[in-house]
Amino acid sequence: MEALDELRNLFSARHDIVRDWKRQGKHVVGWASTYTPEEILYAASILPMRILGSPETAKLAHAxxxxxxxxxxxxxxxxxxxxxxxxxxxxxxxxxxxxxxKMYDLWRHHVEIPYFYFINTPHTNTNTAHEFFYDELVRFRESLEKAFRTPISDQSLRKAVRIYNENRVLLKKLYNLRRKDPPLISGREALETVLSSMLTPKEVHSRLLTQLLKEIPQRDDPPTKGVRLLISGSVMDDAGLLEIVEATGGSVVADDLSTGSRYFWNSVDPTAESPLFAIARRYLDRVPCPFMGQSEDRFRHVQDMVKRYDVEGVIIFVLRFCDPHLFDAPLLKAELESSGLPVLYLEWEHAMTGFAQLRTRIEAFLEMIRGVG
Ligand code: SF4
Structure with missing residues (x-):
């Protein structure tokens, strides 16, 4: 599928592609949390780009x-x-x-970048929090206007909201194709598509997604049938783990990841009088990440996905030292198991090592669900 190849390339060749974008005189700002309101950057004609890692061992950072x-x-x-x-x-x-x-401080001191900004996001979504966050976004908008010498009007914010919402709707349509059995798109392909959305101008991404949605029903290499799984856990910026799951007979049909459904599930209200206030609301009211301390809302999202995608088992992948997920995972596991769903909990390191052991545990888990052995 041509569109899928292009989307994958946008992800794998991201640094070269963004350098081309820069050569056209555009600005690029890296963001490190999905609570960064990208629409404001986009409204300033800046390309917001998610900061991702690499599967290689992080030798320099160790020091x-x-x-x-x-x-x-x-x-x-x-x-x-x-x-x-x-x-x-x-x-x-x-x-x-x-x-x-901590990462923000390290970057500020050791990486030469002209502009740094830290958004003070409240970890709650009460009315007071919405107002506080709105004020915080007003300051962010002013800071960008000053640093990049460009006004950010309500009109340009409304346009950015429309463009971002369109992409979210298309990603949801793509996820809908995973409800089929077997799904029409694999977990790996879905993850790479969402990752590419975080790195690409949204109009370009939406055009490719629209083409992909047309190509998928005609594809001659659809995923094979497997145990239907939901993947939950820490950020996943490489499809290596999903490849292992799918190579051992799993079929990843849904996720609860910040690089998956949590990134695009909620839209901004396009009819709100103040687009900036609507943006503030969207980011505080979205499917929460675990550090927000709103576990029940996130677990509800997971349970909804389990039903919607006819999930037979859940794998929770937690990165070592990822405290927010480490705190939440036992609660999520207990809740899912109490509703009769098998759950496998696995810890892993970002650099791709020790996968043979993970593979064995995944195989055993899938056999248990299939009732083999
Ligand atoms: S600790 Fe967890 S939530 Fe925080 S950046 Fe690392 S992976 Fe993400």
Missing amino acids: YCPDNMCSFCRSCFDVALKGDYDYLDGFVTSASCDNRE
């Missing part, structure tokens, strides 16, 4: 990072130290987990 830093943050920092993010005009993150906040 700066404490041993108990999550390996995703370590990997992202390592990529920056190598100079692969040398094209960034800015780096933005938001109050989320301790690791990410």
